[in-house]
Amino acid sequence: MELYGAIEAGGTKFLCAVGTGPGDLRAVVRIPTTTPEETLGRVVAFFRGFRSELRAIGVGAFGPLDLNPNSPAFGTIPTTPKPGWSGVNLLKPLQEAFRIPIRLETDVNAAALGEGCWGAAQGLETFVYLTVGTGIGGGAIVHGRLLHGALHPEMGHIRIPHDRERDPFPGVCPFHGDCLEGLASGPALEARWGQSPESLPEDHPGWELEAEYLALGLIDILCVLVPERIILGGGVMQNRSLFPRIRWWVKELLKGYLPAPVLRGDLDDYIVPPALGDQAGLLGALALAMDKAPLG
Known part of the structure; x- marks a missing residue:
């Protein structure tokens, strides 16, 4: 069965899940936002359990973010009040661990997408x-x-x-x-x-x-x-x-x-x-993974 991964990356927690839509959101896990190495390491470990079924992963993250695919810093948080996270590239650990599309957006744009698709x-x-x-x-x-x-x-x-x-x-x-x-x-x-x-x-x-x-x-x-x-x-x-x-x-x-x-x-x-309640961001990340996000 084809599955898609979703990550809602916040300043206090990362929510991760796999599924195919609002009625099929499974294995949701909450990972505290600590150091980048620890947090992203646990995220990668979670998705490794679904490696054979995963087709793509969507990430809705706190920012600011460099979302320009032509930028050498694409996927990076340039500066943030969250200690230790300035300059961190959110995409690199996922891209190195999984040879599948990894799609990134801001958490609020992802939530908007989720509400547009299903809310x-x-x-x-x-x-x-x-x-x-x-x-x-x-x-x-x-x-x-x-x-x-x-x-x-x-x-x-x-x-x-x-x-x-x-x-x-x-x-x-x-x-x-x-x-x-x-x-x-x-x-x-x-x-x-x-x-x-x-x-x-x-x-x-x-x-x-x-x-x-x-x-x-x-x-x-x-x-x-x-x-x-x-x-x-x-x-x-x-x-x-x-x-x-x-x-x-x-x-x-x-x-x-x-x-x-x-x-x-x-x-x-x-x-x-939001009709999706507190799942708008996570479901928006899932919609990103499912490539439901036409960009301006």
Whole structure:
């Protein structure tokens, strides 16, 4: 039987699996992200158990990443706050161990692909997947193709209005301070309020500020791409009370501009959680392996 491998490579864990689709995702293993040598060694060891059946492996990874196949650093993480991982090539150990196609994408582009193939964006040609968790990142499919430019999208680092009198919090991004990620990621919530997002009660005023900041970021993305749907995933979005707040703020900030039919009404079907839940990234990596990812 032909099988495909999937790797969701994150800063805290690597999820690995083999299968043929959402209904056939087997042997899922969680590998803590420690040193590159140990982590990637365990990944290779896992897939060796399926060597005779594997046809390809897809990798959705934290970044930034060099995704240019013509670059000598293709497959490398150029720089990252994760200690020891700057300059690491994610593809090389897999390519050396397996003589099969190894396909690489950002974790958020992979999640977008998964939702397009099997989730909340099926049948759509232009949509955005934004994850709000330890960081904020966005992937996009535009006219049916994964969006790439000179690099991959970095939606978490767009700049949004920040009223420092109302919110004196400086932000947590080591590069920009108060970019979207600096103000609205999970670590930003914890640093601002002194407790983890999971422990903040739903009526805490921090959630309204969080919804406003996320809506400001979505407005920027919306005005550039005008996607047919926006999917919001990640740990922070486990607080489902954020969705109606964000939808309200988006309507309020748009002021009736962009008269697209999808932006009428209450936006319940426009700004949505991932239908694949926390498996969007892993299934997106599987879709990469199955070569379901036309590139821009």
